[in-house]
Amino acid sequence: MNRAHRAACCAVGALAPAAAAAAGMHDALQPAGPQAGHVHALWLLLLGVCTLVYILVVGALLIGVARARRGDERAPADVASLAQDEPRLRQSVGAAIGISIALLAVLFGATVVTDRALARLPLDGALHIKLTGHQWWWEASYDDPMVSNIFSTANELHIPVGRPVLLTLEASDVIHSVWFPDLAGKKDLIPGRTATLALRADQPGLYRGQCAEFCGYQHAKMVLYVVAEPAAQYEQWAAHSRASAPPPANDETRRGQQVFMQSTCAMCHAISGTIANGQQAPDLTHVASRQTIGAGTLPNTPSALAAWIIDPQLAKPGANMPPNGLPPADLQALVAYLRTLQ
Amino acid sequence: MTAASPPAAAGPVSRPHRREPAFELRQRYGGWADKPGFLGALSTVDHKRIGRRFIVSAFAFFVLGGILAALMRLQLARPDSALIGPDLYNQLFTTHGTTMMFLFAVPIMQAMAVYIVPLMVGARNIAFPRLAAYAYWIYLFGGVMLYAALVLDVGPDAGWFSYTPLAGPEYGVGKRSDFWAQLITFTEVSGLVVSVQLIVTIFKLRAPGMVLTRIPLLVWTMLVTSFMIIFAMPAVMVASTSLILDRLVGTHFFNPAEGGDALLWQHLFWFFGHPEVYFIFLPGLGFVSTIVGTFARRPVFGYVAIVLSLIATGFFAFGLWVHHMFATNVPELGKSFFTAASMVIAIPTATQIFCWIATLWTGRIVWRTPLLFIVGFFLILVLGGLTGIMLAAVPLDLQIHDTFFVVAHLHYVLIGGAVFPLFGAFYYWFPKFTGRLLDERLGRWNFWLFFIGFNVAFFPMHILGLQGMPRRIYTYAADTGWGPLNLISSLGAFTIALSVLLFIVNVAWSAKRGLQAGRDPWGASTLEWATDSPPPPGNFHPPLAVAGREPLWEEGGIAGRVDGLHDDPPELLVTSLLDATPQHRIVFPTPTIWPLVAAIATTVLFIGSIFTPWAIVWGSIPVAITLIGWFWPSKDETLKHRKVEVKP
Numbered sequence: 001m002n003r004a005h006r007a008a009c010c011a012v013g014a015l016a017p018a019a020a021a022a023a024g025m026h027d028a029l030q031p032a033g034p035q036a037g038h039v040h041a042l043w044l045l046l047l048g049v050c051t052l053v054y055i056l057v058v059g060a061l062l063i064g065v066a067r068a069r070r071g072d073e074r075a076p077a078d079v080a081s082l083a084q085d086e087p088r089l090r091q092s093v094g095a096a097i098g099i100s101i102a103l104l105a106v107l108f109g110a111t112v113v114t115d116r117a118l119a120r121l122p123l124d125g126a127l128h129i130k131l132t133g134h135q136w137w138w139e140a141s142y143d144d145p146m147v148s149n150i151f152s153t154a155n156e157l158h159i160p161v162g163r164p165v166l167l168t169l170e171a172s173d174v175i176h177s178v179w180f181p182d183l184a185g186k187k188d189l190i191p192g193r194t195a196t197l198a199l200r201a202d203q204p205g206l207y208r209g210q211c212a213e214f215c216g217y218q219h220a221k222m223v224l225y226v227v228a229e230p231a232a233q234y235e236q237w238a239a240h241s242r243a244s245a246p247p248p249a250n251d252e253t254r255r256g257q258q259v260f261m262q263s264t265c266a267m268c269h270a271i272s273g274t275i276a277n278g279q280q281a282p283d284l285t286h287v288a289s290r291q292t293i294g295a296g297t298l299p300n301t302p303s304a305l306a307a308w309i310i311d312p313q314l315a316k317p318g319a320n321m322p323p324n325g326l327p328p329a330d331l332q333a334l335v336a337y338l339r340t341l342q
Numbered sequence: 343m344t345a346a347s348p349p350a351a352a353g354p355v356s357r358p359h360r361r362e363p364a365f366e367l368r369q370r371y372g373g374w375a376d377k378p379g380f381l382g383a384l385s386t387v388d389h390k391r392i393g394r395r396f397i398v399s400a401f402a403f404f405v406l407g408g409i410l411a412a413l414m415r416l417q418l419a420r421p422d423s424a425l426i427g428p429d430l431y432n433q434l435f436t437t438h439g440t441t442m443m444f445l446f447a448v449p450i451m452q453a454m455a456v457y458i459v460p461l462m463v464g465a466r467n468i469a470f471p472r473l474a475a476y477a478y479w480i481y482l483f484g485g486v487m488l489y490a491a492l493v494l495d496v497g498p499d500a501g502w503f504s505y506t507p508l509a510g511p512e513y514g515v516g517k518r519s520d521f522w523a524q525l526i527t528f529t530e531v532s533g534l535v536v537s538v539q540l541i542v543t544i545f546k547l548r549a550p551g552m553v554l555t556r557i558p559l560l561v562w563t564m565l566v567t568s569f570m571i572i573f574a575m576p577a578v579m580v581a582s583t584s585l586i587l588d589r590l591v592g593t594h595f596f597n598p599a600e601g602g603d604a605l606l607w608q609h610l611f612w613f614f615g616h617p618e619v620y621f622i623f624l625p626g627l628g629f630v631s632t633i634v635g636t637f638a639r640r641p642v643f644g645y646v647a648i649v650l651s652l653i654a655t656g657f658f659a660f661g662l663w664v665h666h667m668f669a670t671n672v673p674e675l676g677k678s679f680f681t682a683a684s685m686v687i688a689i690p691t692a693t694q695i696f697c698w699i700a701t702l703w704t705g706r707i708v709w710r711t712p713l714l715f716i717v718g719f720f721l722i723l724v725l726g727g728l729t730g731i732m733l734a735a736v737p738l739d740l741q742i743h744d745t746f747f748v749v750a751h752l753h754y755v756l757i758g759g760a761v762f763p764l765f766g767a768f769y770y771w772f773p774k775f776t777g778r779l780l781d782e783r784l785g786r787w788n789f790w791l792f793f794i795g796f797n798v799a800f801f802p803m804h805i806l807g808l809q810g811m812p813r814r815i816y817t818y819a820a821d822t823g824w825g826p827l828n829l830i831s832s833l834g835a836f837t838i839a840l841s842v843l844l845f846i847v848n849v850a851w852s853a854k855r856g857l858q859a860g861r862d863p864w865g866a867s868t869l870e871w872a873t874d875s876p877p878p879p880g881n882f883h884p885p886l887a888v889a890g891r892e893p894l895w896e897e898g899g900i901a902g903r904v905d906g907l908h909d910d911p912p913e914l915l916v917t918s919l920l921d922a923t924p925q926h927r928i929v930f931p932t933p934t935i936w937p938l939v940a941a942i943a944t945t946v947l948f949i950g951s952i953f954t955p956w957a958i959v960w961g962s963i964p965v966a967i968t969l970i971g972w973f974w975p976s977k978d979e980t981l982k983h984r985k986v987e988v989k990p
Contacts, residue, residue: 023821026810028741039737046738050728057695061720064703071639071706073865077895078640078706089643089704093696100692104685104731111681111735118737119674135513174508175604177669177744181810185740188669190605191507192598195671208822212744212812213669214501216508217428220815296819318428 024208024225028181032203032228035118035184042114049103118185121198126164129157133169133176133189133211136218136319137282137295142238143168151242152270154282155295156225158241160234161204169195177213180226186212201228206291217318223296244273245285245341256337259330264322271341281321288341294319306335367879372909373982374466374880376933385935387471388879393457394775396478400450403485405842407441410434412839415799419832421820431816432499433518437492439502440522443618444529445485447760448571451625452536454767455564457775459540461870462558464549464888466880466907466914467930469542472937472972477535479941484528487949491521498522501814503615504585506596506607511589520589520952526582527948530575537568544568547914548922549869550887551901558868558891559635559642562649563628566656570617570624573660578614581607591955605670612663619755620659624652626760627694629767630716634698636770636866637713638705641892644697651690658687668739677736684734688727695724710864711785715766718793719758726754729804744814747807753800765792765845772852773859777875780856784848788841795837802827802834867892872900885915911982929983940968 031037128143141152159165169178171189179186184199201207211222229237248254257274260266266276272285287293290300297316298304308315309331311323326334367375376382376391386392414434417426426434460468468474491497498518500509509519544557544565557565584595585607594600596607635642642648661683668677698720707713729751733739742748765788772780811824818824862871871894873882885904886893893899904924907913912930917923943964950957 023823026822028808028810036741039741042735042738043732043741046732046735050731054724054728057699057724058721061699061702061717064699065707065717068638068702068704069706071637071708073708073710073863075639075706075865077865077867077892079892079895081641081643081704082891082896086643086704089700093644093647093693093700096696097689097693101689104688107731107735108682108685111737112678114735114737115674115678174513175505179744179810179812181741181808185737186669186743187740188671190670192604193671208810210810210812210815214505214508214744214814216500216513217432219812220428220817 024206026181026208032182033201038117126166130168133171136222138224152283156290158227158237160231164200167197176211176215179212180207180209182207221297245271253337256333259334371879373912385933387933389468392474396453403445410438415832415835418828421825428816433497436498447622464869465547470539476937477532481532483945488525523582523586537571540568545919552922556891559631560628563624566652567624574614574617581610612666616663617659622760626763629763633712637708638701640705643700651693654690712766712770714789715762719762722758745807746803746811750800750803773863778856780852788844791841795834799834802831867895936972943968
């Protein structure tokens with residue numbers, strides 16, 4: 001824990017809105033998949049050409065002003081150029097414009113080539129995920145030809161390494177934008193429209209994505225993680241995710257489940273295999289298996305979870321979850337129950 | 343001929359006229375002089391007084407917008423900062439962007455034009471001067487409304503672009519976005535009115551002999567800008583009015599659930615919003631052309647190429663708007679068209695840059711603060727232009743769009759392309775505005791602090807964007823690793839603040855104690871330097887006729903004087919559009935309080951309609967009354983007009 005974190009801990013008593021548990025990678029310059037890789041190649045070309053042009057133009061300017069004769073406001077100006085042509089200047093400027101046009105043509109060509117490469121990501125056997133943006137969290141629904149195999153999760157995607165993923169993007173309220181800098185460029189989620197984003201992770205890892213389109217109050221705390229893992233591991237995770245939540249095994253967790261079902265929790269959240277089927281908030285069937293809570297706001301630890309339940313407004317002011325004044329024993333039981341939802 | 347004594351320097355000797363008693367002014371300048379006292383100040387129609395006020399107000403909004411930026415940089419200086427919460431932060435960045443675009447950048451360029459353009463073309467006032475007064479008051483009241491809203495915690499918070507549905511009735515609760523939309527209405531009215539005036543001034547009030555090819559480059563930029571404003575503003579007018587209608591009376595233009603379209607807003611907004619960048623940028627280029635020419639002691643190379651570049655920019659600017667929307671699901675092939683257009687627009691700007699470099703290579707350079715700011719302009723703008731080409735490439739844009747990379751890019755372009763030339767222009771024309779020079783030593787400090795502070799503040803943002811930091815976030819976690827660069831950036835921001843403070847000190851000190859400027863301290867070539875500093879009411883006594891592109895430099899550049907124009911009633915000469923041959927004289931409108939009263943009535947209507955649609959019905963009555971008062975002819979003036987009428 002860093003210093004800011006500790007200080008904030010003291011301030012709120014339990015937990016801070018400070019560093020989340022998982023850092024995750026988020027760097028457009030370290031591509032981990034073909035889509036980000038193509039863009040990275042284009043970036044290198046543009047960076048090279050633009051740096052060269054900058055050096056040439058600014059060099060010409062600085063050399064020019066350094067070499068030029070010094071003048072005086074009181075001396076008469078040189079108006080000879082009004083009467084006569086300046087062929088050398090005309091040719092130099094003309095050549096510079098010509099070179100600029102040629103370079104722009106090259107860059108435009110490179111852009112089109114990159115565009116085509118991006119559009120040609122093979123999508124055979126792609127994993128289909130429907131991603132819906134909400135203020136301020138992400139809902140993911142893993143599609144499957146077998147309806148009973150469809151399952152939902154929130155704020156954290158798992159994808160198999162090497163297999164293309166097709167995200168179908170929708171928004172339930174305002175415009176959001178999904179962006180994993182290591183994997184692909186961003187795409188907006190617009191209410192009333194459906195967009196798609198294709199990507200593939202070629203290296204396993206934890207990739208951090210964040211909403212990129214200003215979406216209101218908590219635009220800053222709308223993180224979406226991607227866990228890219230080997231296919232076998234992914235299949236295991238998917239099979240586990242399809243399963244209902246395990247029933248509570250001891251008295252405390254039974255009491256926790258009761259608290260969940262009888263308080264306001266169940267009105268918004270769903271836990272499959274129980275009567276809780278709210279659709280307004282993240283699905284909690286496997287909440288304990290996720291890295292963070294509150295869309296990247298807090299690390300997923302028992303104390304953070306307890307602090308979040310009591311008052312989400314401390315860590316994420318404006319979030320749509322109300323404070324819950326539960327008695328300590330109920331809170332403890334509820335946290336214990338939620339921790340069993342692996 | 344030397345700059346110290348231009349050939350047309352006849353007439354009253356140079357001395358500040360402001361301290362002269364009003365009756366003396368009226369005696370000397372007839373109907374051009376204002377009425378005395380406070381009421382006279384409120385009813386002035388002198389383009390110089392209005393322009394000066396306009397410039398000072400717009401600069402005040404620049405400082406206010408800068409303070410908001412400084413607050414944001416304080417918040418972002420370290421991770422997980424609890425200094426400013428999301429609610430205030432969102433209002434801060436929205437008001438910062440709105441201020442800088444709508445209350446500073448566009449208006450101050452128009453304000454500079456209101457002051458300088460009539461002088462540069464040799465006119466005795468701006469066309470439709472009462473409208474100029476009205477435009478100023480409307481602008482001022484709109485700006486005051488925005489800041490009143492911010493202070494009352496109803497400042498807009500949906501971004502300066504106010505995307506729907508976030509700014510719509512369902513998610514933009516309260517009146518915050520309504521204040522934003524009405525601010526747009528205020529600035530639309532003001533901007534359109536000034537554009538019309540500038541176009542008419544440039545087309546019809548030029549000095550005899552100032553044919554098209556003798557129009558100063560700065561005037562060309564203002565002409566192109568004014569036309570762009572007239573063509574672009576209607577789009578945002580439709581957009582902001584539709585937004586108000588959605589919010590106030592429940593139309594569903596932008597509501598997908600009722601058959602509207604959320605993306606329609608973006609098309610309308612950016613169809614205006616991209617050209618708007620060029621409303622700010624082109625006048626900046628005009629300042630560069632002027633200053634480069636004067637301090638290289640030669641005419642700018644490639645006059646025709648520069649004029650054609652400006653006009654080309656004016657056209658291309660309308661074909662780029664979708665590059666703000668590459669992340670939406672606009673068809674991919676369509677996006678390529680906008681990539682091409684965004685790259686093509688680099689060519690006219692590059693052309694101008696090459697022409698200026700050629701001018702500096704072959705000139706005899708005089709190192710003064712204005713030129714220093716122009717060199718700063720080159721170093722910053724070229725970098726901003728190149729990152730603009732990166733953003734034009736769709737695939738790369740999808741990585742850096744809506745990140746701090748774009749924040750860096752837009753500040754490189756707008757501060758480099760417009761604010762640096764603007765500061766150069768302040769140093770350049772301050773002697774004309776006040777009769778005194780700004781201090782050179784403070785000027786150099788001002789420049790270096792600004793230049794260094796700017797790069798320290800904004801260069802790291804490129805890297806932050808590539809490292810995944812999105813725009814418009816009020817905080818970030820420490821483990822993102824964005825902390826150190828943000829801290830550096832904040833330190834740069836405070837350096838900029840210090841340099842702007844130095845500038846204000848310089849202005850305050852130099853206005854009282856600066857060196858006396860005389861008519862033409864720089865040995866410049868254009869007509870504004872042929873009259874006193876500051877120019878008297880009516881500008882030129884008598885008006886001049888020109889016979890060259892650089893009238894004060896060329897032998898015989900001033901062809902003669904215009905005789906036979908009355909000062910009371912004030913008369914000026916209307917010339918033909920292409921060749922500036924004299925056509926007829928017109929009697930000019932006199933000072934009146936009505937534009938101010940009409941602006942107050944309009945303000946009541948605009949602000950009232952935030953709260954009830956009935957404000958448009960009842961509010962239009964006082965507007966109508968004040969406009970009738972405005973146009974009602976007075977008996978005295980009609981008699982005066984009759985007296986000077988010449989029967990054919």
